[in-house]
Amino acid sequence: MIRVMIAEDQHMLRGALSSLIELETDMEVLAEVSDGDKAWEVIEKEKPDVCILDIEIPVVSGLELAEKIRATEQSCKVLMVTTFARPGYLQKAIDLEVEGYLLKDEPIDYLIDAIRKVINGERVISTDLAATLFMKETNPMTERETEVLRLVKEGLTTNQICDRLFLTKGTVRNYLSAVIQKLYAESRQQAVKIASEKGWI
Amino acid sequence: MIRVMIAEDQHMLRGALSSLIELETDMEVLAEVSDGDKAWEVIEKEKPDVCILDIEIPVVSGLELAEKIRATEQSCKVLMVTTFARPGYLQKAIDLEVEGYLLKDEPIDYLIDAIRKVINGERVISTDLAATLFMKETNPMTERETEVLRLVKEGLTTNQICDRLFLTKGTVRNYLSAVIQKLYAESRQQAVKIASEKGWI
């Protein structure tokens, strides 16, 4: 019997997945939770064989949870599930060496199948995503530029950034000017968006 | 037998809902589609009793589809389903007099139940949403201000807006200044966000 835990914040999907997995004769759903904190409790107490983790769950995200699972050497296999094909998420998941990474745009049969595969020690990834791994671009920004853009993402203004990094106003603006050009953006906001999607900040 | 159509672009959820509805003895799923165009074809040909429409589906949105259904006096009941509790969406759905409006954050049982209720001529709305209807705020912007903000949302700059509306630069900026204050925003972008969520633009 494969013991599964589901961490997904959208109630309707969570319930539906749970019901359908229960219908499989070789699987059972140990618990279904709506946030990362509760998920962690279940993982520690119940030691599920497979965790299905949505990336965008409250309190502790699926990626942070996967990191924690790896750090504490839990035996459970991790299957990430998400709506968006963000290269950033995918990259982090791969760095964490999770067993599977699926899009919610796949049929459920694919998920059920994936559960059995990861139990067998196989790796699973949505076909759409496999392609993006080959087309992976490298971050054209320097370290400092990346750092500055990260602060813009946090909502800081030019002045707040130069206070934080002990730089002058002009330097910060120069960095951002360079970033905007390197990313073919038209404004800092757009640059943040582009870099986020690529997983660079 | 209640004949149901499901229009939902997220494959996993669509399939799951479909399977679970099929398990009910008094319901059958006529078709499950991923966009508004296909949904319309099914509605015209198959005349389902109930349409479950996600608001955010490609090509033709769930709201546009509901409008079309009303305009052509199709007999089918409409159940809107969405992720977000945007008052704007809700307001439009109510204006269209749809039979039900549920959040994906509800359990599936609630959805199944809702299908039976709308068939019986009842109205269904998520409890969370019913509350927001009472707290509905009125748009503090004048017509002209709303119009200008709508153009900002489309991505136009001040200059493009004054060309479009045959106004001077100063006037447009005055309007936006007023809008920003009325909505307690800190920039035009934030004003767009606030007004969108309230359903004013």
Next chain:
DNA sequence: GATTATATATGACACGTGTCATAGGGTTCC
């Protein structure tokens, strides 16, 4: 008829933003 709200406009001020030219330090590597 006076008041109030709206649509429109102008001019001015302060700031934020993006770009450019330029320049002095520091690594790293051929």
Next chain:
DNA sequence: GGAACCCTATGACACGTGTCATATATAATC
């Protein structure tokens, strides 16, 4: 010793943005 990068900085220019004071005309309302 250069060449090629990176980090840092300055000063200047052009534009965009938000605010304010002020003004006129029109329409609605009391």
